[in-house]
Amino acid sequence: MDIREIARRARVSTATVSRAINRVPTVDAQLAKRVWRVVDKLGYYPNTQARALVSGRSRIFGLVVSEITNPFFPEIVQTFENLAVENNYEILLTSTVHDPKRMELSVRRMIERRVDGVAILTFGMEDSLLEHLRFRKVPLVFVDVGPDAPHVANIRIDYLSGIRQAVQHLAALRHTRIAFVSGPLQLKSALARKNAFLQSMAEIGLPANLIVEGDHSLEGGMGALTKLIASNCCPTAVLCSNDMTAIGVIREAYDHDMKIPADLSVIGFDDIRLAQFTTPPLTTVQMSQTELAKLAFRALMNEVGKVSPNHRMNEYRLITSLILRRSTELAPSVNERKKSLKAK
Amino acid sequence: MDIREIARRARVSTATVSRAINRVPTVDAQLAKRVWRVVDKLGYYPNTQARALVSGRSRIFGLVVSEITNPFFPEIVQTFENLAVENNYEILLTSTVHDPKRMELSVRRMIERRVDGVAILTFGMEDSLLEHLRFRKVPLVFVDVGPDAPHVANIRIDYLSGIRQAVQHLAALRHTRIAFVSGPLQLKSALARKNAFLQSMAEIGLPANLIVEGDHSLEGGMGALTKLIASNCCPTAVLCSNDMTAIGVIREAYDHDMKIPADLSVIGFDDIRLAQFTTPPLTTVQMSQTELAKLAFRALMNEVGKVSPNHRMNEYRLITSLILRRSTELAPSVNERKKSLKAK
DNA sequence: ATGAAAGCGCTAACAG
DNA sequence: CTGTTAGCGCTTTCAT
Numbered sequence: 272m273d274i275r276e277i278a279r280r281a282r283v284s285t286a287t288v289s290r291a292i293n294r295v296p297t298v299d300a301q302l303a304k305r306v307w308r309v310v311d312k313l314g315y316y317p318n319t320q321a322r323a324l325v326s327g328r329s330r331i332f333g334l335v336v337s338e339i340t341n342p343f344f345p346e347i348v349q350t351f352e353n354l355a356v357e358n359n360y361e362i363l364l365t366s367t368v369h370d371p372k373r374m375e376l377s378v379r380r381m382i383e384r385r386v387d388g389v390a391i392l393t394f395g396m397e398d399s400l401l402e403h404l405r406f407r408k409v410p411l412v413f414v415d416v417g418p419d420a421p422h423v424a425n426i427r428i429d430y431l432s433g434i435r436q437a438v439q440h441l442a443a444l445r446h447t448r449i450a451f452v453s454g455p456l457q458l459k460s461a462l463a464r465k466n467a468f469l470q471s472m473a474e475i476g477l478p479a480n481l482i483v484e485g486d487h488s489l490e491g492g493m494g495a496l497t498k499l500i501a502s503n504c505c506p507t508a509v510l511c512s513n514d515m516t517a518i519g520v521i522r523e524a525y526d527h528d529m530k531i532p533a534d535l536s537v538i539g540f541d542d543i544r545l546a547q548f549t550t551p552p553l554t555t556v557q558m559s560q561t562e563l564a565k566l567a568f569r570a571l572m573n574e575v576g577k578v579s580p581n582h583r584m585n586e587y588r589l590i591t592s593l594i595l596r597r598s599t600e601l602a603p604s605v606n607e608r609k610k611s612l613k614a615k
Numbered sequence: 616m617d618i619r620e621i622a623r624r625a626r627v628s629t630a631t632v633s634r635a636i637n638r639v640p641t642v643d644a645q646l647a648k649r650v651w652r653v654v655d656k657l658g659y660y661p662n663t664q665a666r667a668l669v670s671g672r673s674r675i676f677g678l679v680v681s682e683i684t685n686p687f688f689p690e691i692v693q694t695f696e697n698l699a700v701e702n703n704y705e706i707l708l709t710s711t712v713h714d715p716k717r718m719e720l721s722v723r724r725m726i727e728r729r730v731d732g733v734a735i736l737t738f739g740m741e742d743s744l745l746e747h748l749r750f751r752k753v754p755l756v757f758v759d760v761g762p763d764a765p766h767v768a769n770i771r772i773d774y775l776s777g778i779r780q781a782v783q784h785l786a787a788l789r790h791t792r793i794a795f796v797s798g799p800l801q802l803k804s805a806l807a808r809k810n811a812f813l814q815s816m817a818e819i820g821l822p823a824n825l826i827v828e829g830d831h832s833l834e835g836g837m838g839a840l841t842k843l844i845a846s847n848c849c850p851t852a853v854l855c856s857n858d859m860t861a862i863g864v865i866r867e868a869y870d871h872d873m874k875i876p877a878d879l880s881v882i883g884f885d886d887i888r889l890a891q892f893t894t895p896p897l898t899t900v901q902m903s904q905t906e907l908a909k910l911a912f913r914a915l916m917n918e919v920g921k922v923s924p925n926h927r928m929n930e931y932r933l934i935t936s937l938i939l940r941r942s943t944e945l946a947p948s949v950n951e952r953k954k955s956l957k958a959k
Numbered sequence: 960a961t962g963a964a965a966g967c968g969c970t971a972a973c974a975g
Numbered sequence: 976c977t978g979t980t981a982g983c984g985c986t987t988t989c990a991t
Contacts, residue, residue: 286961321664323967345688376700383662646976668983
């Protein structure tokens with residue numbers, strides 16, 4: 272069943288069917304109605320492939336993530352899909368699973384399907400691969416790491432705002448021995464978080480000497496706390512480079528019979544959904560995944576509709592900010608003093 | 616840049632280019648080499664839309680899930696994608712988000728993009744919608760609920776095997792007051808789990824009188840335990856219809872100062888990734904998401920390659936089985952007796 | 960306002 | 976073994 276069949280049955284030309292379906296206003300209301308009746312009766316759905324072929328636009332956006340199973344991404348994918356549906360787009364989701372072969376395939380798949388734009392939300396893509404996309408003038412949107420070039424937009428994350436809030440929150444609770452568990456430091460995003468921590472501590476004159484490198488995984492968080500405990504300069508609070516790390520810290524603390532937050536305050540980063548469900552619920556720096564997805568989608572839409580490549584306003588900004596939950600409390604010493612005060 | 620450009624530069628016809636690219640064996644090795652050289656030099660990628668148009672096969676499989684943010688699904692999506700990549704397929708992921716409008720759109724999107732098959736892993740799709748797909752003879756694969764029809768495959772989950780193991784495990788640990796927190800009972804999959812529990816309890820002559828209806832959410836699990844505690848016939852163990860429920864139970868127990876597993880043994884169902892990361896790690900009935908994804912993909916591939924619609928062997932079976940972790944222990948009374956014995 | 964016809968990039972029959 | 980050509984289903988000039 273194709274457009275010709277509809278045309279025949281509605282006794283009009285295929286051009287008219289096409290116009291009716293695409294709601295071209297100049298088409299006669301009578302005819303349009305006739306066409307639609309047939310379309311509905313036969314349950315006709317236009318062939319998107321054919322449309323794409325002639326129009327040169329696939330109405331597909333690529334979305335590259337590290338792994339869908341990383342809890343950071345599902346929310347993003349969902350939001351992206353919601354927006355796609357609203358705008359009559361589909362999304363071509365590829366995950367790199369940290370495998371260079373898959374990254375290459377990812378790019379290849381994008382090009383073969385002729386996507387109208389790609390959001391790259393994974394860290395550490397080879398520049399040479401992206402060259403293929405840039406060469407074809409495929410609109411691109413990055414997080415943090417994008418080059419300053421035509422057709423590419425960038426979402427800049429303001430790590431400092433949220434991390435500063437976190438540090439000051441801890442300081443206000445009288446914590447002075449505040450540790451930081453970083454992510455893998457070759458990641459720009461992990462490095463930026465660490466630097467934000469350093470700066471925030473410096474601003475309020477606290478020493479930032481309890482720093483452990485983690486790997487953004489739960490296991491990494493567990494290992495980090497172990498190291499911290501072994502080092503014997505026990506922190507009373509620990510700020511983590513992401514939520515999974517924080518969850519690992521909480522888990523390890525549990526195994527050491529340390530109470531969170533009574534014995535140790537913990538703050539995460541990202542605010543993945545799961546952070547609400549830990550015991551206790553995790554205080555964390557939110558980097559809104561839905562906001563990020565929205566910005567990415569908007570950036571792509573903007574670029575697609577563009578006529579002249581007026582190269583500006585392709586920088587977007589995402590603020591981070593502290594979400595207070597239950598994993599932070601007054602520093603232990605202060606807390607005990609307060610309690611004994613009450614006891615009297 | 617298109618196939619003609621390649622043809623021109625390699626001084627052959629487009630047909631030869633097409634053959635070379637598709638590795639048709641009859642093409643002369645010399646020419647093929649010449650073609651590939653040009654292809655590689657220009658970075659030419661065939662246009663999938665055009666291919667799909669002429670071949671009638673889109674090389675896209677639809678994948679319908681409830682919500683990507685439901686922790687049950689990411690693993691499935693990832694496995695499905697891995698298989699898709701291996702087989703030169705793409706996946707069109709749609710989520711219904713429990714919204715009838717979105718379900719309808721989901722089907723429409725599948726048809727418009729002319730998918731070669733659809734895996735429906737969401738519960739409670741309108742039959743009338745699926746009619747559209749069946750009408751077009753789009754191969755379909757369901758979990759549990761599929762009709763017995765041509766082009767339709769079904770993955771039957773053997774809920775009993777795993778749930779029986781769970782019940783017997785609990786019984787072996789001397790639990791007698793075993794509660795069950797069900798899912799929403801209008802869901803076939805939830806009902807099946809409850810029935811499996813009933814049967815398993817009956818088999819070993821234990822009364823199954825502590826049953827609460829939950830909703831497969833963390834909050835539901837919390838509420839369920841609250842009810843159970845209020846009911847005053849405190850269970851020593853609780854089996855949950857899914858892992859999120861179990862996590863809610865654990866959380867609620869924590870708030871009541873009940874220790875898991877010392878005071879209460881908890882078993883989940885599904886074995887989502889998260890189950891390994893709760894405190895304590897959750898003993899649960901595994902319904903392997905990767906296995907499920909593999910079966911679904913294979914079912915679709917099978918149907919696609921099929922010539923005659925030989926209507927048989929489109930039933931697949933998925934076994935469930937108990938994974939022991941740390942959330943179960945001897946029933947409290949027995950446990951204490953054992954401890955005091957040791958003390959002597 | 961409507962229709963005829965060209966053509967999007969590719970594959971597959973058919974001819975040579 | 977290779978080339979010529981028709982056509983996949985649709986949109987879009989260009990006439991009318």
